[in-house]
Structures are given as structure tokens and as C-alpha cells.
Amino acid sequence: MKDLKKITEIEDLRRVAERKVPRMFYDYVxxxxxxxxxxxxxxxxxxxxxLRQRVLVNMEGRSLTTDMLGSKVKMPVAIAPTGFTxxxxxxxxxxxxxxxxxxxxxxxLSTMSICSIEDVAENTSAPFWFQLYVMRDQEFMANLIRxxxxxxxxxxxxxxxxxxxxxRHKDIKNGLxxxxxxxxxxxLNLMTxxxxxxxxxxxxxxxxxxxxxxxxxxxxxxxxxxxxxxQFDPALSWDDVARIKDMWGGKLIIKGIMEPEDAIMAARSxxxxxxxxxxxxxxxxxxxxxxxxxxxxxxxxRAENSNIEIWLDSGIRxxxxxxxALAVGATGTMIGRAFLYGLGAYGEDGVRRALELxxxxxxxxxxxxxHTDINQVTNDILVKGTYENLKVNSY
Ligand SMILES: Cc1cc2nc3c(=O)[nH]c(=O)nc-3n(C[C@H](O)[C@H](O)[C@H](O)COP(=O)(O)O)c2cc1C
Numbered sequence: 001m002k003d004l005k006k007i008t009e010i011e012d013l014r015r016v017a018e019r020k021v022p023r024m025f026y027d028y029v030x031x032x033x034x035x036x037x038x039x040x041x042x043x044x045x046x047x048x049x050x051l052r053q054r055v056l057v058n059m060e061g062r063s064l065t066t067d068m069l070g071s072k073v074k075m076p077v078a079i080a081p082t083g084f085t086x087x088x089x090x091x092x093x094x095x096x097x098x099x100x101x102x103x104x105x106x107x108x109l110s111t112m113s114i115c116s117i118e119d120v121a122e123n124t125s126a127p128f129w130f131q132l133y134v135m136r137d138q139e140f141m142a143n144l145i146r147x148x149x150x151x152x153x154x155x156x157x158x159x160x161x162x163x164x165x166x167x168r169h170k171d172i173k174n175g176l177x178x179x180x181x182x183x184x185x186x187x188l189n190l191m192t193x194x195x196x197x198x199x200x201x202x203x204x205x206x207x208x209x210x211x212x213x214x215x216x217x218x219x220x221x222x223x224x225x226x227x228x229x230x231q232f233d234p235a236l237s238w239d240d241v242a243r244i245k246d247m248w249g250g251k252l253i254i255k256g257i258m259e260p261e262d263a264i265m266a267a268r269s270x271x272x273x274x275x276x277x278x279x280x281x282x283x284x285x286x287x288x289x290x291x292x293x294x295x296x297x298x299x300x301x302r303a304e305n306s307n308i309e310i311w312l313d314s315g316i317r318x319x320x321x322x323x324x325a326l327a328v329g330a331t332g333t334m335i336g337r338a339f340l341y342g343l344g345a346y347g348e349d350g351v352r353r354a355l356e357l358x359x360x361x362x363x364x365x366x367x368x369x370x371h372t373d374i375n376q377v378t379n380d381i382l383v384k385g386t387y388e389n390l391k392v393n394s395y
Contacts, residue, residue, distance in 0.1 A: 002349040010317045010338045013354055017088070017344030020196060023189050024174035025087045029340045032281035033166030038289065039281025042315025045289035045390050049324045050383035054370030062363055062372045068332045069155055069251050069272055069309065074104030075359050076374060077322055079351075080280075080313050080334035081131030081157060081255075086114025086209075087178050088344040090199035094123045096343055099351035101126040103359075108157055108334070111144065114178060116209030121151035129253070131157040134233045134240065140215045145247050147210075155272070156248045159279075161256030163236050165228045166283040179206040199347075241269045255313075256283075258293045260300035267306035273332070274301075276312045280336050290314035291325060292390035298329030319361025326374065327381050 007013060018026050032039025064075035079100050085092040093115035100107035101124055108129040109120050120128060130148035135141045148156060179200075180186045190197055200206065215231075245252050254266045255275035266274040276294050278287045290312050298310055312325045313334035322333050335358070342354030366374060369381040379387065 001352075002346055004346065004349060004353040007345075007353050008357070010341060010354060010357060013341040013345045013350055014337075016346070016350075017341045020193060021088055021344040022180065022186070022193050022196060024171075024176050024180060024186070025084060026344065027170040027174055028084055028168075028176055029082075029088065029337055029344070031168050031170045032285060033168050033283060034285035036281065036285065038278055038285050038287050041289040042278065042281050042291070043317060045291045046315055046317075046321045046324055048386060048390065049291070049328075050386040051320070051324070051365065051369055052381055052383055053368050057370040059367040059372060062367055064359065064363055064366070064374045066331070066375055068106060068311075069253075071106070071154070072104075073106065073332075075322070075355075075362060076326060076330075076332045077316075077355070077358060078106040078129070078311075078332065078334045079108055079339050080336040081108040081110035081113075081129075081159070082336050082340060083110045083112030084114065084176075084178055085110070085340065085343065086203075086205050088340055089196075089347045089350075090203045091115055091119075091205055092343050092347075093120050095348035096339060096351045097124045097126075097128055099339075099342075099348045099355065100128075103352060103355045105355065106155075109153075111210055112208055114205050114207065114209055116205075117144075117147045117151045117153070119205065119209055121153075127152050127154035129153060129155040129157055131159055131255070132244070133159055133162060134236045134244070135215075135231045136233045137215060137231065142247060143214065144210065145244075147214075149248070149250075153250075155251035155253055156244075157253040157255050157275075158241065158244060158271075159255050160236075160262075161258075161277070161279050161283050162228070163232060163234045165232075166279075166285060168282060178208065238265055238269065241271070245270060253311075257297065258287060258290070260296050263297040263301050263310075264304055267301050267304050267308045271308060273309035273311055275334060276310065276330070277334070278314050280314045288391060291321075291328065294325065294328045294330060295388065296391070316358075319358040319363065320365045322358060322362045323365050323369070323374075323377065324382070324387070326377050327379050328387055329379070 097107040111133040130153040252271045253273040311332035312330040342350030
């Protein structure tokens, strides 16, 4: 295990990942759609929320332990599903899933992962969550659900905000593909990433493991945008959610909710959790930050008397962000880039370090705010006026 004590914040991991990961895959992670305004606001809106420091409160015996979907977690943070993760580090999904398992938080595997559902199941022991993109090819989709069940996945995440793809300029300019095409530019860039290349030579997993060899008539899906345009189902609607829930028959998470009306629909759909998420600023640029959308969604769902769990992702780069999301009313969070930077920097050790950093920041900040149990944190720890109006004051 690498000693990463001098890595003191997620930003350190980002900088190392930027150095070590081939340009097209680093850019795929560190980008949002179009002008990237929503991508930036996801982080800056967190900074605008201020915490209330309390003193001379007994801070012994602190705990961040809570439940997500009825299972105990060491902190209210799950690894979000991300595509191409096995291109940040060879067999990246397996490394990230192992780090999550050892730490005691849930791991989610994307439909667009490099390691397949079976690869991750064979190389881990804790059940993980599977994220489903609904495809036009119904048979292929039903088969994905069957495979996730057979692999003992403990929840299905239905991603609701990617029926069409938000344009990400860098991916087009870089010619993003898995594996990278042998162009002169790519070869020159890969020559500067020796550790990445050596690690990649040690694995056979170089393309989309859930799809290649499983979907009919799919010869070349190296290009994500081509695959999305061809295969993702733009007709997906709330009517399909019930059908998918039935096919799955287990816990269901709906991810990508940004408006109270949709949150109410999610609550009525019988889903077990919803994720307030703008896909990390990668879909509708110009949308609110997730944290700005959260308070109204919490209020609307509470008014329904629904016990659907409300989680948040997009923009979490520290344990303080997790604490703020919980104070505004979420009961769980997910992290995307924060773990991907760790993975790109140091593989499994880097993901562990990312989780440790977030844990420690959340724990100490909670103590400063006068709490010892994460389940007791409310908006009482926030300075009034700094979190209620993020929506109107979003810039
Ligand atoms: C590189 C990358 C790939 C992603 N791929 C997927 C995906 O395949 N499926 C999905 O539901 N969400 C995907 N997402 C969105 C994440 O699940 C999550 O919503 C987002 O990363 C949260 O924002 P954050 O990165 O600021 O934490 C992806 C995000 C990133 C950064």
C-alpha cells in the first residue's frame, strides 16, 4: 500500500492524474458540456454555503456511519457510476470497487464501464450497484438486467438524464475512444505516460466490457458519442420506469433529478432512492448546480410523505461538501471525479486516499459545527442566507 500522507486534498490527486493519464481520458473526466458553466457552478455553489462554528461541545465518539438503501455505510458517500473508468487506470473499475469495499462504501458500475459486470463480481466480494442506460435494443437491456441479477448486484441505478448526450467539446477534439486510435497525436501523448501503458499491457480489458460480445450487430463501439446516438433510447419515459422496476425486482435508484416535479414522479414511481444530479455538469449546461436544486426537492418530497431516499451528486470535492449536502437535506451523496482523480493518480491506493480525505474532512468539519453523529446534522449548522437562495443567486 502506497503511503499517500502528503496527498492532502482531492486537488492533489487531480494534479497527479493530469500528469499520468493520457490526455483524452483525463479531459473526458475533467470536463463539462458546452461552456462548462454548470460544471463550474457545481463546485462554486458549495463554496458559497457557510458553516457555523460551535465551541466547547464534547466532540468525543464521533461517527459518520449511516444507512444507504438499508445497508450500513461507513459514511454517506457512494462511488458514482462512470464510463471509461478502466481507461483511467488498467482494470480501473475493479480497483475502485475493491477500494470502496475495503473502506465500507457502495460502488456503482456503469453500463459504459471497461470491466464487465462479471469481471467486477469475480474480483470483489461485496455486492455492488449496477447503473443502467436504457437502450433501444430491448433484448440487450433485458440481458444486462439479468446479468446484474446473476452477479448479485444489490441495486439498479436508472440514469434518467442521458437520453441524448450533452456535447463535450474536448471529447470531440480529442477523438475520444476506447482503446485510443493509433494516431500520431495519441502515440506521442502515450509515450509520455509509461506507467499507464505498462499497466494497460497487463490487461485484456480495453473496450466496453458490458457491450462488446453481448450486443447484436455491434462491431465498433469505440466511440461513445456514436454508440449513444445509435443505441440510447430517446423515447424513455416514466411509463418505462415501472416496467424496468418489475424486470429488476430489487432496489431501484433514479439518478439525474433536478426539479421538484420530477422528484415527485420518482417518489410515486416506487423507487427507493433518487439522486439530485446534473450528471456532473456534463449534460444540460445552463442548468442549476445540484446543490442549488436540492432544498426545493427535499421540501417537495417531504410534502408527499414519501420515504424515498434523497441523495446528491455533482461538485463534491471534499468532506465539507458532503456535510453541506446533508445539512441541506440529502441523506447520502455520490462522488464521480473525486474518486476518478484518485484512481488515475494511484489506482486502488488513490481511490482509498480520496475516500480517506473526504471522510476526515467531513468528520472534523462536523465536529467544528458541534455534532458527533452525522445522522443528527441539520441545516442548523449552516449560516442562514447562504444556502436558501443559491437558486436565484446562481452565477
Ligand atoms: C468521466 C465521467 C463519466 C461518467 N459516466 C457516467 C455513466 O456512465 N453513467 C452515469 O449514470 N453517470 C455517469 N457520470 C456521472 C456520474 O455518475 C456523477 O453523476 C457525476 O460524476 C457527479 O459529479 P462529480 O464528478 O462532480 O462528482 C459520469 C461522470 C464522469 C465525470
